[in-house]
Amino acid sequence: MTDTGSDDPAGTRTGHRDREPGPAAHDATSLFGPDSRFHAFFSDPRWALAVVRATVLEAAHPQIGAALIDNSTFVTHPWRRLRNTLVSLQRMFGPDDDVRGREAARLNRLHTRLKGADARNRPYDAMDPEVRAWVVATLFESSVTMCRLSGQPLEQDVMERLYAEFRAYLAALDGDAGHLPPRLQEFWPYYDRVVEERLENTEAMRVILYRLFDHLPAPPLLNGLPTMWAAGRAVAGPVIGVITVASLPEPFRRRAGLPEMPGAQTLMQGAYLAVGLARFLPEGWIQPEAIVRLLALSPGGDDPRARTVSALTDRMKRAGALVRLLAPLGPEPEPDGGTDTRSAEEFFAAVLDQTGDGYLDWPDLAAMAREIAGRLDLDEPAETRLYDAFADWWRELQAALDTDGDGRVSAREYAEAAPSLAGPALIRVAEVLFDVTDTDGDQRVDADEYRALFRRGFRRDRADTDGTYARSAFVRDFLSFMSGRERTSPYDPLFSEA
Known part of the structure; x- marks a missing residue:
């Protein structure tokens, strides 16, 4: 026993x-x-x-x-x-x-x-x-x-x-x-x-x-x-x-x-x-889903609680400065988002290497597809279509970047050939991503569809004058993120947040 x-x-x-x-x-x-x-x-x-x-x-x-x-x-x-x-x-x-x-x-x-x-x-x-x-x-x-x-x-x-x-x-x-x-x-x-x-x-x-x-x-x-x-x-x-x-x-x-x-x-x-x-705290104080949602809340987001979170973060930063003054813990690292771009190595580690094993392989891209499918609550055949698009992209990446033939892409291999990343298969991923996000099929992503994917509202420079996101802009921004490694893109929290 x-x-x-x-x-x-x-x-x-x-x-x-x-x-x-x-x-x-x-x-x-x-x-x-x-x-x-x-x-x-x-x-x-x-x-x-x-x-x-x-x-x-x-x-x-x-x-x-x-x-x-x-x-x-x-x-x-x-x-x-x-x-x-x-x-x-x-x-x-x-x-x-x-x-x-x-x-x-x-x-x-x-x-x-x-x-x-x-x-x-x-x-x-x-x-x-x-x-x-x-x-x-x-x-x-x-x-x-x-x-x-x-x-x-x-x-x-x-x-x-x-x-x-x-x-x-x-x-x-x-x-x-x-x-x-x-x-x-x-x-x-x-x-x-x-x-x-x-x-x-x-x-x-x-x-x-x-x-x-x-x-x-x-x-x-x-x-x-x-x-x-x-x-x-x-x-x-x-x-x-x-x-x-x-x-x-x-x-x-x-x-x-x-x-x-x-x-x-x-x-x-x-x-x-x-x-x-x-357990003896007042009912409603301990709600796992509420706590997890709060932890996932970005101070820069548009959630109604963001202002409170921003104030709390400022106070915690001041407390952190006091702690460092009394018991030095080393310099405060520059938080993500300090610049608009990052190196190929940084992008590889933060976005592409989803499993954290130091290599880019199919499970990493499958994890991206899995996160998107879960957020959008996709059914068949949309889910399979999304996975197939990511699988095609993996085959394209493997053919272009796997120079030593070991079946996976290292950070070095990626950094040396990063400019060739935006091929036809990646464009196809962007197109499919738009299609599964555009649930009503009107060829525009409205505010509700946008929030379902990104869990935040439109940025002012993303929405058109009619308050929607056009296919061309959506695809362009996705490709820019994946090839240009922009920090400010809404795709960054989608793929890189812990």
Whole structure:
């Protein structure tokens, strides 16, 4: 059995202290929406720690770890990834069956494209039912563990209700939840077996534990305060890593060789207890989607909250100057946006290398297509048309820039041939991007269509006199951004914001 940090493993999984009542039976319609147990967890600040833990356990699965390393943008664009994940979970667990079905179809199309082989030439497939079941299993088990570590273990009926909701989530994705045991008491042997037999010390798991939080980029809201962000991250990053390692199943920690610092268990339980106290704040103060939207808000945007954010940023800059005066942390770096243009190397790192591995490859352009398709909530065939355009552009780039024939483009190769970037395939990407943005097909992007893509209103120099964006101007600006590397383009936050 998995060591869960107690002398009574069964008791940790079927605790009897949480007196919140749970239904004796679960009809299908009640497993989603505001009455679901998951809905309560979604706004629980403790769930942030649980999700980090679940992500580490997911990444320890060799197939998932390989897919993350090859395709994910979670290192370079973690805030964007977090926001997209929260939106997806809201859609899947919401009360609207049509929205849930649409989101499930979108996720399935996305995962169908994630196939390959790891460094040991073992194949991975994001549509593997075993893999998808494990992702759901880690979310459920980490939610249960979250309650136990914060001193409020779930009662058996509440836990069964929560398990039924997660199985329903898997069924909505796969059409069948058969790869998760049908009953809760059968789940625990399944979970222990996967932990003991399938999980590995993967590269993706190590990146999350030892690199992600130590190098976490600032969200847009704090992008102008790099020194203060770096100082806070230097303290919080290692602490999050220690807490997460201490919360993992002991047999896996031992087998994977994960070091546990003295006092880590006490620190972990203290963190869960402390974060859990935030649940007693007034309702509405802790809303994950609102917090993520705020962090993603640019002080220079046109959102009604931008003026408040700008004032807050100014105050934080003054506080940062005081901190540097009292405890010098080195000169404040020039924030992005200090000039209108940047070097080819800077553009490569900020925009093109979406996965952060130092090379331009198909997964980088696929990540761009994925972000656009998600923002615009594209259906077939528009989504496939967009991916095909980016795939053609990748083939054009590979033919023009891959001088050493290794199948990818390095920053040096890109910098040496950057002027040849704007070829016919890139023009086609711009045309398709306009078409999928122009939802009413009137050959102009209006204010609502513009905001759906860029999440901000027209800049004064973008809109025509009639308040729309013409195809020719849209395509010209996209090509100028991709070849001229302009900082001021609206495409920059679309592709480069963390």
